[in-house]
Amino acid sequence: MRIEFTKMHGLGNDFVVLDARERPLPPMDAAFAAALAERHTGIGCDQLIVLEPSELADFRMRIFNADGSEVEACGNATRAVGLLHGRPARIETRGGLLRSGPTEAGISVEMGKPRFAWDAIPLAYAMDTHALPVAWEELVNPVAVNVGNPHVIFFVEDPYAIDMARLGPMIETDPLFPERINVNVAAVAGRDSIVLRVWERGAGLTRACGTGACATAIGAMRRGLVDRRVTVALPGGPLQIEWAEDDGIVMTGPATEAFRGSFDPADFGIII
Structure with missing residues (x-):
């Protein structure tokens, strides 16, 4: 087969x-x-x-x-x-x-409504998710939000100056996050523009993360740093994020089919 x-x-x-x-x-x-x-x-x-x-x-x-x-x-x-x-x-x-x-x-996706309660992230114990009173070296006081999966967002001067290969896994696996966490470092470039890098839970440093873009945009909007429609620039390219009047998140951006193929499960030790 x-x-x-x-x-x-x-x-x-x-x-x-x-x-x-x-x-x-x-x-x-x-x-x-x-x-x-x-x-x-x-x-x-x-x-x-x-x-x-x-x-x-x-x-x-x-x-x-x-x-x-x-x-x-x-x-x-x-x-x-x-x-x-x-x-x-x-x-x-x-x-x-x-x-x-x-x-x-x-392709436009309606991502649902963000959740901010500490036990919806989830965190190990109750705290204000608008600005968590925690720090990992120079990364301090992140916003926490669940947009279908859990994220923390640190607003910094230059996301590319942060050693994400070292700090990302440290934060992802911190006991504060019982289901681990996606880690975002972002800079606000204007009322309608954010620059973002993401350490993705279980995948590592990634060229793009749609939920990370959504979470970061919502975090910036929640703090009043940007308007309710922004462009989020990731290493792989931009995504458009809108926080609609009904509180739903709408993400729009490209998707590409690269190629098709087939494999034999036995090549991976799977016997059918």
């Missing part, structure tokens, strides 16, 4: 997409996902995406980070599968029900 896949990316944040909506796949576990994601011996990706039937939406999207951990949401992947689907869709995720659809500017 060979399994077909589609390799896609959103601003360089890349995915292997497996479509199990009509043809069931072998059970996916952390070891299998990590093997496919490995860039030297697997297909290679930041996240593995599995599409499945859903009773709640047009289809269900499961998301596995490169380390094999299954996570709640991924904005760039939602745009990618929206492109693959080719028409407006309701998508079930562990982080909630999302909506995607094509626009002139790419």
